[in-house]
Amino acid sequence: MSTVPSIVPEFVESFPSPLQPGVLYVSVPYSTAAHLCCCGCGNEVVTPLSRSQWVLTLDGRVSLRPSIGNWALPCRSHYIIERGQVQWARTFTESQIRTNREDDRRLLAQQRTEPQPTRRSGFAAAIVQALHRIWPPKWRR
Numbered sequence: 001m002s003t004v005p006s007i008v009p010e011f012v013e014s015f016p017s018p019l020q021p022g023v024l025y026v027s028v029p030y031s032t033a034a035h036l037c038c039c040g041c042g043n044e045v046v047t048p049l050s051r052s053q054w055v056l057t058l059d060g061r062v063s064l065r066p067s068i069g070n071w072a073l074p075c076r077s078h079y080i081i082e083r084g085q086v087q088w089a090r091t092f093t094e095s096q097i098r099t100n101r102e103d104d105r106r107l108l109a110q111q112r113t114e115p116q117p118t119r120r121s122g123f124a125a126a127i128v129q130a131l132h133r134i135w136p137p138k139w140r141r
């Protein structure tokens with residue numbers, strides 16, 4: 001299987017089985033969306049839709065925010081669905097995920113020394129913003 005470059009919405013009552021690649025199934029009654037992982041691994045990714053989880057925007061094409069980080073899947077893919085296009089985001093390493101969970105300070109220290117991606121994903125930017133609030137970097141003091 002190959003990566004999925006774009007995705008189209010399809011409104012359903014309940015999700016079909018199997019799901020088709022390149023389709024974001026949206027169930028309004030269940031306020032949930034589902035799609036096959038865009039890396040092509042074939043795993044189903046379910047995204048509950050709510051203000052505190054994922055927010056779906058439809059303007060002819062579909063966007064889903066924040067980014068989708070499939071840390072629990074073997075592929076660990078991380079991407080953003082933006083206006084129907086799949087934009088690949090930085091993949092965190094296992095140690096970065098662990099660090100993020102266990103020790104926010106260590107994650108921030110790593111990001112200081114690592115080259116910064118030119119464009120941060122919404123997910124990574126949100127983490128950095130949250131870290132800056134609880135632990136302001138030295139250069140801001």
Ligand SMILES: [Zn+2]
Pocket residue numbers: 037038039040041042043070073075076077
């Ligand atoms: Zn995958």
